[in-house]
Amino acid sequence: MTVLTCAVALKLVEAILAEGRARGFAPLTAAVLDAGGHVVALARDDGSSLLRPQIATGKAWGVLGMGFGGRELAQRAAKMPAFFTAAIELADGKLVPVPGGVLIRDSQGHIVGAIGVTGDTSDNDEICAVAALAAIGGPLGLKPDTGV
Amino acid sequence: MTVLTCAVALKLVEAILAEGRARGFAPLTAAVLDAGGHVVALARDDGSSLLRPQIATGKAWGVLGMGFGGRELAQRAAKMPAFFTAAIELADGKLVPVPGGVLIRDSQGHIVGAIGVTGDTSDNDEICAVAALAAIGGPLGLKPDTGV
Amino acid sequence: MTVLTCAVALKLVEAILAEGRARGFAPLTAAVLDAGGHVVALARDDGSSLLRPQIATGKAWGVLGMGFGGRELAQRAAKMPAFFTAAIELADGKLVPVPGGVLIRDSQGHIVGAIGVTGDTSDNDEICAVAALAAIGGPLGLKPDTGV
Amino acid sequence: MTVLTCAVALKLVEAILAEGRARGFAPLTAAVLDAGGHVVALARDDGSSLLRPQIATGKAWGVLGMGFGGRELAQRAAKMPAFFTAAIELADGKLVPVPGGVLIRDSQGHIVGAIGVTGDTSDNDEICAVAALAAIGGPLGLKPDTGV
Numbered sequence: 001m002t003v004l005t006c007a008v009a010l011k012l013v014e015a016i017l018a019e020g021r022a023r024g025f026a027p028l029t030a031a032v033l034d035a036g037g038h039v040v041a042l043a044r045d046d047g048s049s050l051l052r053p054q055i056a057t058g059k060a061w062g063v064l065g066m067g068f069g070g071r072e073l074a075q076r077a078a079k080m081p082a083f084f085t086a087a088i089e090l091a092d093g094k095l096v097p098v099p100g101g102v103l104i105r106d107s108q109g110h111i112v113g114a115i116g117v118t119g120d121t122s123d124n125d126e127i128c129a130v131a132a133l134a135a136i137g138g139p140l141g142l143k144p145d146t147g148v
Numbered sequence: 149m150t151v152l153t154c155a156v157a158l159k160l161v162e163a164i165l166a167e168g169r170a171r172g173f174a175p176l177t178a179a180v181l182d183a184g185g186h187v188v189a190l191a192r193d194d195g196s197s198l199l200r201p202q203i204a205t206g207k208a209w210g211v212l213g214m215g216f217g218g219r220e221l222a223q224r225a226a227k228m229p230a231f232f233t234a235a236i237e238l239a240d241g242k243l244v245p246v247p248g249g250v251l252i253r254d255s256q257g258h259i260v261g262a263i264g265v266t267g268d269t270s271d272n273d274e275i276c277a278v279a280a281l282a283a284i285g286g287p288l289g290l291k292p293d294t295g296v
Numbered sequence: 297m298t299v300l301t302c303a304v305a306l307k308l309v310e311a312i313l314a315e316g317r318a319r320g321f322a323p324l325t326a327a328v329l330d331a332g333g334h335v336v337a338l339a340r341d342d343g344s345s346l347l348r349p350q351i352a353t354g355k356a357w358g359v360l361g362m363g364f365g366g367r368e369l370a371q372r373a374a375k376m377p378a379f380f381t382a383a384i385e386l387a388d389g390k391l392v393p394v395p396g397g398v399l400i401r402d403s404q405g406h407i408v409g410a411i412g413v414t415g416d417t418s419d420n421d422e423i424c425a426v427a428a429l430a431a432i433g434g435p436l437g438l439k440p441d442t443g444v
Numbered sequence: 445m446t447v448l449t450c451a452v453a454l455k456l457v458e459a460i461l462a463e464g465r466a467r468g469f470a471p472l473t474a475a476v477l478d479a480g481g482h483v484v485a486l487a488r489d490d491g492s493s494l495l496r497p498q499i500a501t502g503k504a505w506g507v508l509g510m511g512f513g514g515r516e517l518a519q520r521a522a523k524m525p526a527f528f529t530a531a532i533e534l535a536d537g538k539l540v541p542v543p544g545g546v547l548i549r550d551s552q553g554h555i556v557g558a559i560g561v562t563g564d565t566s567d568n569d570e571i572c573a574v575a576a577l578a579a580i581g582g583p584l585g586l587k588p589d590t591g592v
Contacts (some may be wrong), residue, residue: 006165006193014158036332037494039201042190045154053187067470067493082521082528082541083566086506089537090498174363197363198333202386210382225378232378241385245378302489306458313450335497338486341450349483 003140004034004104004113009041015132016117017045020124028119028128031056032104035112037064037094048119054093059101059125060116061094067111069147070101070126099146100125104133107141115144151288152182152252152261157189163280164265165193168272176267176276179204180252183260185212196267202241207249207273208264209242215259217295218249218274247294248273252281255289263292299436300330300400300409305337311428312413313341316420324415324424327352328400331408333360333390344415350389355397355421356412357390363407365443366397366422395442396421400429403437411440447584448478448548448557453485459576460561461489464568472563472572475500476548479556481508492563498537503545503569504560505538511555513591514545514570543590544569548577551585559588 009032016030027045029052034040037060044052063069066087068076077084077097088095099122104113115133117125126146133144157180164178175193177200182188192200211217214235216224225232225245236243247270252261263281265273274294281292305328312326325340325348333356340348359365362383364372373380373393384391395418400409411429413421422442429440453476460474471489473496478484488496507513510531512520521528521541532539543566548557559577561569570590577588 006191010158010162010191017154034332036198036330036334038192038198038332039190040192042187043154043158044186044188048154050184050186061494065493065495080542082518082525082532085529086502086532086537086540087495087499089532090502090540091495091537095495197361198357199361199383199387199391203383206382206386222378229378233381236378236382236385241382241387244382244386246376302461302487306454306487310454332494334488334494335486336488338483339450339454340482340484344450346480346482 003106003142004040006040008136008140011136012115012132013041013043015136016128017043019128019131020045020120025120025124025128028117028125029053029056031060031116033057033060033064033114035064037061040113045119052118055096055118056116058094058096058116059098059118060114061091062096063101063103064111064114065091065095069103069145070097070099072147073097073101074099098122100129102126102129102133103145104137105143105145112142151254151290152188154188156284156288159284160263160280161189161191163284164276165191167276167279168193168268173268173272173276176265176273177201177204179208179264181205181208181212181262183212185209188261193267200266203244203266204264206242206244206264207246207266208262209239210244211249211251212259212262213239213243217251217293218245218247220295221245221249222247246270248277250274250277250281251293252285253291253293260290299402299438300336302336304432304436307432308411308428309337309339311432312424313339315424315427316341316416321416321420321424324413324421325349325352327356327412329353329356329360329410331360333357336409341415348414351392351414352412354390354392354412355394355414356410357387358392359397359399360407360410361387361391365399365441366393366395368443369393369397370395394418396425398422398425398429399441400433401439401441408438447550447586448484450484452580452584455580456559456576457485457487459580460572461487463572463575464489464564469564469568469572472561472569473497473500475504475560477501477504477508477558479508481505484557496562499540499562500560502538502540502560503542503562504558505535506540507545507547508555508558509535509539513547513589514541514543516591517541517545518543542566544573546570546573546577547589548581549587549589556586
């Protein structure tokens with residue numbers, strides 16, 4: 001039985017946006033997807049720009065599509081540009097290979113979903129995803145996989 | 149100054165899903181868009197099927213795209229099928245002309261956003277959108293426009 | 297733990313094609329998708345035409361996207377043409393609302409995937425999906441949901 | 445008369461996945477396409493990530509689309525990035541220019557189809573394609589063309 005319910009996903013996106021506000025980051029957008037790559041919860045904070053929902057979703061979908069966290073995807077994209085040009089096209093753009101895309105793993109290491117955050121720098125986006133997952137998902141046995 | 153903040157939008161989607169559960173409806177998905185047609189908050193309840201995020205978004209986008217509530221859109225689509233086939237294509241599908249797409253108007257009648265709900269019958273979807281908007285948006289002066 | 301492994305999915309597509317051959321049907325194409333709508337196994341029999349992989353996938357994806365079997369989708373599409381025009385566009389065509397799209401449910405009724413079959417009449421396509429699922433999935437507690 | 449029947453294609457994808465498991469590789473996805481570039485058989489092993497079916501298909505389609513094995517495509521992509529950016533776009537992404545895309549040639553050297561494998565490193569993906577084609581296709585006079 002998955003622990004990544006809609007209630008948990010909503011708490012995650014709220015915690016991500018709150019983390020960004022507390023740190024004085026630019027307004028964030030956060031998406032939580034299930035293991036099949038489908039959105040469970042999404043929130044775009046006041047002032048977060050128009051394409052952010054698609055970017056957040058694309059960061060999360062990309063890590064699920066390839067099976068690696070966003071940090072690993074970024075390294076691979078730098079080494080294999082032609083492969084990623086094709087993969088991004090195959091994914092209809094829903095593969096944004098930068099930090100801020102984070103796999104959610106359960107206590108056994110199985111992928112149960114993914115988080116995508118965008119709005120500030122990729123590193124700061126990731127900080128908020130990891131912090132929110134620790135706070136909300138930690139007690140449920142969920143762990144982030146950023147691709148490091 | 150809009151009152152349709154991210155915080156309000158998140159409360160709306162949560163209230164819509166809760167309304168559906170309280171009424172024993174099939175699992176719902178709800179989206180809240182701003183006046184520019186961009187998602188502010190979205191939630192897909194446990195067991196709500198895969199295409200529901202796109203349908204909820206399409207119901208909300210469609211009422212903004214045409215400027216009428218979903219009930220009015222449904223009547224027009226029945227009378228003018230070729231027009232709507234073209235309009236749906238122009239909108240890349242983000243125009244779902246059935247009840248459950250509800251314009252959000254402020255106290256002066258200006259459109260400030262839209263709600264899209266899907267999962268149960270279109271009539272039941274609309275009931276949840278209207279109930280949640282009354283509870284959450286009423287105190288802020290927000291009113292539903294279902295197209296009746 | 298899902299019972300819809302790759303090994304099971306491959307047996308299903310082989311059994312579907314064999315069923316079609318045994319019944320003298322036109323050459324079939326069969327796809328098995330997981331609960332997230334992603335292909336696990338697909339086979340196109342000798343002589344099955346070019347678009348069949350997409351149609352088989354679209355039948356299976358459509359029942360997962362909407363949460364109903366293909367027979368129910370066909371009835372709804374007849375009653376709500378504008379809704380389905382939009383939904384098909386939203387699904388990028390991966391929603392083929394006719395029999396031959398069959399949900400796979402486990403012993404508790406949870407959706408664990410879907411089958412899509414095409415090549416002969418929709419009714420005959422469905423016959424092969426149901427027969428194969430009974431033979432291969434029955435011992436695993438899997439049951440077809442055709443939407444009747 | 446082609447020897448690349450659906451039965452042979454299914455044996456190929458099964459042998460590819462088995463080869464990957466035997467070697468302890470990451471979970472693979474394999475696709476076999478006919479000379480017209482249309483999928484005959486595809487299998488995604490347990491744990492192989494979401495975009496793998498498109499990548500496997502894109503590796504196989506790409507070698508058919510350009511007429512060279514994946515290893516040759518990778519070299520050309522490194523030398524001519526702008527050409528490949530355009531070609532990938534023209535192919536709607538179905539041109540993944542890395543090893544693991546393998547042309548299938550008959551005893552006279554004619555192209556009868558292609559294999560695409562993805563999941564582990566591109567080199568390891570190719571090893572499995574070549575091994576399976578030797579085992580299954582060898583007795584039928586089929587030979588791999590990896591682009592070396």
